[in-house]
Amino acid sequence: MANHDIHFSVRKGTVHALVGENGAGKSTLMKILYGMQKPDEGTIAINGEQVSLSSPADAIARGIGMVHQHFMLADQLTVLENVVLGSEKLYGIGGQARKKIKEISDAYGLGVKPDVLVENLGVADRQRVEILKVLYRGARTLILDEPTAVLVPQEVDALFDNLRELKAEGLSVIFISHKLGEVLAVADDITVIRRGTTVGTAIPSETTPRQLAELMVGSALPTPETSESTVTDRPMIQVEGLRLEAEGGRPLLDDISFTIHEGEVLGIAGVEGNGQTELIDALIGLKGADSGTIRLAGEEITAWPTRKRREDGIGYIPEDRHRHGLLLESPLWENRILGHVTEKPNAKGPWLDLKAAQEDTRRIVREYDVRTPGIDVTAASLSGGNQQKLIVGREMSHKPRFLIAAHPTRGVDVGAQAQIWDQIREARREGLAVLLISADLDELIGLSDTLRVIYRGRLVADADPATITPEELGSAMTGAATGHLEHDEDAELSEATLLEQQAREDAPDVVETPDPQEAPEDEAR
Amino acid sequence: MKKFDKERVLLALAGPAIALVVAVALTSIVLLVSGKSPFEPYSIMFEQATFSDIQVLIINQATMYYLAAVAVAVGFRMNLFNIGVDGQYRLAAMTTALVGAHVALPSFLQVPMLILVAMLTGAFWAGIAGILKTTRGVSEVVATIMLNAIATSVIAWLTLPENFGVLEGNNSTTGPMNESGWIPGFELPGGEVYGLIVLAVLVGIAYWLVLGRTRFGFDLRATGASESAAAASGVNAKRMVLMAMLISGALAGISGLPILLGDSHTYGLTFPAGLGFTAIGIALLGRNHPVGIAFAALLWAWLDKASQDLDYRGYDKEIAVIMQGLIVLAVVISYEAVRQWGLKRQQQRVGEELAAAARKSKNSEEVAAR
Numbered sequence: 022m023a024n025h026d027i028h029f030s031v032r033k034g035t036v037h038a039l040v041g042e043n044g045a046g047k048s049t050l051m052k053i054l055y056g057m058q059k060p061d062e063g064t065i066a067i068n069g070e071q072v073s074l075s076s077p078a079d080a081i082a083r084g085i086g087m088v089h090q091h092f093m094l095a096d097q098l099t100v101l102e103n104v105v106l107g108s109e110k111l112y113g114i115g116g117q118a119r120k121k122i123k124e125i126s127d128a129y130g131l132g133v134k135p136d137v138l139v140e141n142l143g144v145a146d147r148q149r150v151e152i153l154k155v156l157y158r159g160a161r162t163l164i165l166d167e168p169t170a171v172l173v174p175q176e177v178d179a180l181f182d183n184l185r186e187l188k189a190e191g192l193s194v195i196f197i198s199h200k201l202g203e204v205l206a207v208a209d210d211i212t213v214i215r216r217g218t219t220v221g222t223a224i225p226s227e228t229t230p231r232q233l234a235e236l237m238v239g240s241a242l243p244t245p246e247t248s249e250s251t252v253t254d255r256p257m258i259q260v261e262g263l264r265l266e267a268e269g270g271r272p273l274l275d276d277i278s279f280t281i282h283e284g285e286v287l288g289i290a291g292v293e294g295n296g297q298t299e300l301i302d303a304l305i306g307l308k309g310a311d312s313g314t315i316r317l318a319g320e321e322i323t324a325w326p327t328r329k330r331r332e333d334g335i336g337y338i339p340e341d342r343h344r345h346g347l348l349l350e351s352p353l354w355e356n357r358i359l360g361h362v363t364e365k366p367n368a369k370g371p372w373l374d375l376k377a378a379q380e381d382t383r384r385i386v387r388e389y390d391v392r393t394p395g396i397d398v399t400a401a402s403l404s405g406g407n408q409q410k411l412i413v414g415r416e417m418s419h420k421p422r423f424l425i426a427a428h429p430t431r432g433v434d435v436g437a438q439a440q441i442w443d444q445i446r447e448a449r450r451e452g453l454a455v456l457l458i459s460a461d462l463d464e465l466i467g468l469s470d471t472l473r474v475i476y477r478g479r480l481v482a483d484a485d486p487a488t489i490t491p492e493e494l495g496s497a498m499t500g501a502a503t504g505h506l507e508h509d510e511d512a513e514l515s516e517a518t519l520l521e522q523q524a525r526e527d528a529p530d531v532v533e534t535p536d537p538q539e540a541p542e543d544e545a546r
Numbered sequence: 547m548k549k550f551d552k553e554r555v556l557l558a559l560a561g562p563a564i565a566l567v568v569a570v571a572l573t574s575i576v577l578l579v580s581g582k583s584p585f586e587p588y589s590i591m592f593e594q595a596t597f598s599d600i601q602v603l604i605i606n607q608a609t610m611y612y613l614a615a616v617a618v619a620v621g622f623r624m625n626l627f628n629i630g631v632d633g634q635y636r637l638a639a640m641t642t643a644l645v646g647a648h649v650a651l652p653s654f655l656q657v658p659m660l661i662l663v664a665m666l667t668g669a670f671w672a673g674i675a676g677i678l679k680t681t682r683g684v685s686e687v688v689a690t691i692m693l694n695a696i697a698t699s700v701i702a703w704l705t706l707p708e709n710f711g712v713l714e715g716n717n718s719t720t721g722p723m724n725e726s727g728w729i730p731g732f733e734l735p736g737g738e739v740y741g742l743i744v745l746a747v748l749v750g751i752a753y754w755l756v757l758g759r760t761r762f763g764f765d766l767r768a769t770g771a772s773e774s775a776a777a778a779s780g781v782n783a784k785r786m787v788l789m790a791m792l793i794s795g796a797l798a799g800i801s802g803l804p805i806l807l808g809d810s811h812t813y814g815l816t817f818p819a820g821l822g823f824t825a826i827g828i829a830l831l832g833r834n835h836p837v838g839i840a841f842a843a844l845l846w847a848w849l850d851k852a853s854q855d856l857d858y859r860g861y862d863k864e865i866a867v868i869m870q871g872l873i874v875l876a877v878v879i880s881y882e883a884v885r886q887w888g889l890k891r892q893q894q895r896v897g898e899e900l901a902a903a904a905r906k907s908k909n910s911e912e913v914a915a916r
Contacts, residue, residue: 307777328780337778345778348771350889359768360779362761373759394899397554402893 027063027219029212031162036184036194038204041214041237047197050214051164054195055087056080067162086160088151090167096140103139104154111157125156129186144294145176152183163187164195169203181207201230201237202495213237251284252470256319257454258304258423263313265299265478273299274478277313281423281454286445288457288469288486290494296478297458298340301427304456305337306330317423332363336421338412338429340458342405346412349401353393354382356400357415364419381418389414390440406433413441417448424448427458442468462491474498474506482506557888562831562838564884565876572876573869587861594852598736606804607847608840609743610818613801614825615843616753617668619834620794621686623757624770624786630672630690631798632822633697638667639802640701643813644710646723646806656726660807661745661800668799669792671697676791680784686791694822705813719814729807740808749797754836766790798822827874833881846870 027050031037041047052058054065056074064071067083074080077087094103104122105114112118119135126133131149139147148168155163165184169177184194184207198204204211204225211223213236221236263277274296281287291297302308304315306327315323322330331337337360339345347356358367358378366377382396389410393403400408413429426445430438445468449455459465465472466486474482474497482497484506496502574584594600614631621628628634642664651659675689705711705718712721731738757763768776769786777783801821810817828846832839853866 305778306780326780326782327778328782331780339778344772344774346775348768348775351767351771355764358764359775362764362768362779368761371760371762373761373764375759392900394896398892398896399889401889402896 027214027217029219029222031193031195032210033193034188034191035209036188036196036207038196038198038208038211039214040198040201040204040211040233047214049217051087051166051195051197054080054164055085081158081160084159084161085164086155086158086162087164088148088155088166088168092147092151094139094147094150097138099136099138100133100142100150100153101135103150104135104157108158111159121157122153125153129156129183129190131183145179148180149183160192162193162195164197166197168196169198169200177203201233205230205233250470251450251452253283253285253452255283256280257283257285257317258456259314259316259319260304261314261316263300263303263315264311265303265308266311272478274303277478277480279473279480281456283422283452283454284449285471286449286455286457286469288459288465288472289475289480290459290462290465290472290498291475292498293460295475295498297427297475299478300475301340301425301458304425305335328363331360334420334422336416336419336424338409338416338424338426340427342408342412347400347408350399352399353386353391353396353403353411354379356411357382357385357396359415361415361419385411385414385418389444390437406437409433410437410441413444417444421448421453424453424455425458426455428460429457430459430461430464462494466491466494553888553892557884558833558835558838561833561881561884562842562877564880565831565873568876568880569869569872572872573865576868577865582861587856587865590856590859590861591848591852591866594855595848598734600736600851602734602737602739603851604844604847605743606740606809607850608843609740609746609804610801610821611825611828611843611846612746612840613749613804614798614821615828615832615839616749616836617794617797617801618822618825618829619832619839620753620766620790620797622770622829622834624766624790625773626787626790626794627687628672628675628690628791628794628798629687629826630675630693630697630822631794631801631825632820633690633694634668634671634795634798635802635822636701636817636819637671637697638664638799639806639817640704640720640813641667642799642803643720643723643806643811644704646727647721647812650724650726653726656724657729657807660727661803664799664803665796666799669796672791672795672798673788676788676795679791680787686787714812714814717814717816719812721812723807723811727807728811731808738808740804742804742808745800745803749800750836750840762789801825827870827877830881831873831877 029037029039039047039050049058053060054074056076056079059075065074066072067085072079072083074083074085080087095106098106101119101122102114105112105118112121122133122135125131129152131153133146133149133153139150142150152163152165168180181203184196187194188209196204196208205228206225208225211225211228211233212219213221213223213233215237223233223236258281260280261278263274264272265274267273277296277300279287289297289300299308303310306325306329310323313323314321317330317333317335322333325333337346343349346359348359354375358373361367362373366374366381368374379396385391386393386396391403391407391410391414393407400411403411409429409431410433416424424445429445430441433441442464445453445455445457455468457465457468466489469486472484472486472489472494473480474484474494476482476498481503482505484494484497489506493502493506497506570588577584577587595604614635617631617634618628642660645663646656646660649659650656671693672690675684675686675693678684678689679686703709705720707713707718710720711718713719729741731741732743755763757767765776765781765786766789768779769781769783773783776786802817805818806813824846828842829839831845832842849866849870853863856863856865
């Protein structure tokens with residue numbers, strides 16, 4: 022059961038935010054609203070009239086439009102062609118459609134040019150095309166699914182301006198997000214979803230991000246703080262001058278250098294899509310570096326294939342566990358073998374040792390508290406948090422020397438989160454070096470011994486996690502601050518006001534406006 | 547846990563069972579529409595299966611189907627669609643026949659040499675598609691279809707009388723093979739079963755062992771299940787594609803040997819064609835499982851051989867072809883339906899069991915141990 026007892030209503034001419042942790046049921050709810058999935062019970066009413074939505078076409082006809090997180094645009098077509106595609110009957114495909122597009126674009130300040138090829142547009146522009154596409158089809162209610170995940174902060178501000186225009190024209194916006202600062206900045210109403218049900222509402226002006234977060238997770242937040250330092254002076258992983266290029270020579274990573282010592286956790290902060298994925302790929306060996314070197318305990322591994330790196334002690338908790346961490350339709354014990362097929366206890370020479378692998382899977386299930394009735398069920402039948410516990414258990418079981426932990430607690434419930442943090446801390450005490458990439462700034466600050474900020478493929482700033490605040494880190498993530506970040510005592514303000522203030526301050530004198538060519542690529546690959 | 551195992555077996559059998567029932571029902575409707583008895587053809591065909599000579603024909607046919615279907619299945623297990631099994635099989639049979647006609651070694655060397663020639667030829671032909679895919683990104687589906695056509699032409703050219711061909715009546719052949727390369731069959735009351743049925747059994751066992759019990763097999767299956775997860779786990783995807791194509795081709799290569807070394811002893815115009823295409827349906831029906839494929843191959847061979855008599859009993863033997871076609875269609879649909887249903891059901895059951903366990907003991911440590 023993904024959703025039950027969901028109640029909320031959206032007022033006309035407002036932005037209504039739906040917030041919840043990953044896996045709380047936001048996506049399912051959105052699919053129901055957009056007619057992609059049928060509810061088992063309950064009703065949906067639009068303008069007081071009860072409706073049944075059995076397909077997206079139904080939803081569009083009722084004036085509901087959706088902007089997906091991963092854009093659905095054809096790169097080789099122009100903006101105009103993308104917009105009219107599938108709705109040729111509305112205004113034709115020629116001059117009339119062009120006029121209509123201009124009209125909508127001007128009315129809401131979208132600034133969309135109809136004759137540009139979509140492949141030449143940056144992420145933010147593509148998103149505006151998606152919004153225009155929806156408006157063109159006559160939508161009065163827009164659903165935006167995690168619209169800010171791929172945007173840099175200035176683009177987020179621009180998007181919020183667009184949303185304000187929309188609501189001024191009497192349109193309603195459903196804004197789905199788990200970024201609380203943004204939600205508080207833009208929403209008029211907030212509904213919180215937890216474990217598939219609505220657990221409360223909040224009024225932005227009277228709520229702090231922390232209160233909202235506690236409503237989201239359902240309990241006081243655990244803090245991921247590490248107490249004593251275990252950092253040694255023995256370097257485990259050394260990266261020097263790492264550069265990775267996209268096809269065509271555009272740098273995805275440029276001049277990345279860092280060292281992680283035994284017992285050290287290096288946290289990388291950054292807005293999603295600024296090179297984190299590429300950095301992980303380069304370290305695990307999925308993408309070859311165009312220049313620069315990577316050393317593991319002094320040995321150069323730049324040219325090593327993925328398997329050799331993993332055998333040599335690099336553990337990997339992937340960003341996207343479904344794509345990179347699991348075989349969803351295979352039983353748990355086969356998933357325990359994945360990534361370590363050449364290692365004990367999974368293999369004896371060229372043969373698999375099924376008995377030992379299964380036995381060890383049972384041990385992982387027990388020790389890491391993976392909630393499952395057995396090890397023969399498929400990975401797909403476990404909840405996201407339990408899948409993650411299995412992955413963490415698997416990686417930790419091979420005693421890695423260096424662990425790449427990308428969003429290790431994403432979509433994991435609070436209890437499991439604390440447990441995963443404990444495991445990382447414990448391994449670190451025994452000399453593990455960790456590269457921690459996370460969108461959760463509290464997690465980053467709490468777990469890391471050293472912090473670096475990645476922005477457009479470069480490490481632009483560093484900070485001491487003992488003194489830095491999430492807000493200060495956040496401003497460096499926008500590229501506004503570089504170098505060594507010092508904590509400023511006077512800047513202690515409530516988080517929401519600061520975010521809003523920062524948004525206003527940034528707007529007039531933007532340091533560097535993101536060039537569409539250089540903006541991080543859409544995550545959809 | 548045992549409960550889940552039983553469930554998995556049940557799910558595995560549900561797919562083919564549903565497909566067969568649907569196919570039979572639809573065939574009966576076809577019979578009804580054409581104004582014939584909807585049931586009698588089945589009884590005729592069952593009756594045929596009791597005759598010992600038909601049984602031998604079925605077993606011999608199934609042997610070849612089995613080898614070719616395993617070749618297809620190797621590709622399927624990692625999401626590669628080797629449509630070229632037919633071309634690989636014919637080219638390998640022709641090459642083996644040629645070598646067998648012109649080289650005469652003692653039997654204990656000749657037979658392994660011929661098997662090796664067949665495997666290498668098949669692997670070479672499939673390897674072309676593999677290399678095209680790994681270096682240039684050419685879809686293996688397109689490449690192998692074209693290689694089938696090229697194989698036909700290469701064979702026609704090589705068997706011209708001015709090249710290596712030998713005319714036997716109207717049949718242009720590769721000439722008789724040396725007897726040291728012949729493999730005697732097993733004498734049964736109804737006739738002779740190909741000696742190389744042993745090879746088919748060995749291939750089945752090896753297929754099961756390699757896929758299920760070796761590191762290589764795990765990598766291959768992982769690649770088929772999720773290419774991105776396999777790559778992240780350290781599988782070299784390109785190498786895997788090439789290996790799978792080579793193995794598939796090698797198996798396709800030996801699938802013509804039972805009849806070549808056991809019966810015809812030459813490659814000619816009468817050599818059975820289309821084996822590789824039939825094998826695709828058989829691999830599908832057998833769920834790429836070594837035992838499943840064996841049953842599917844027997845079923846297909848039975849439909850082929852037992853239907854011949856229908857022509858003399860007032861029915862058309864093409865009924866069997868209709869049925870084969872319907873089975874393939876029904877199989878594709880029913881497998882997908884059963885797969886989705888099974889996944890959903892398992893998710894629900896896992897949820898229920900966990901909820902029940904949580905209710906029973908509030909001490910959550912217990913839950914994980916169950």
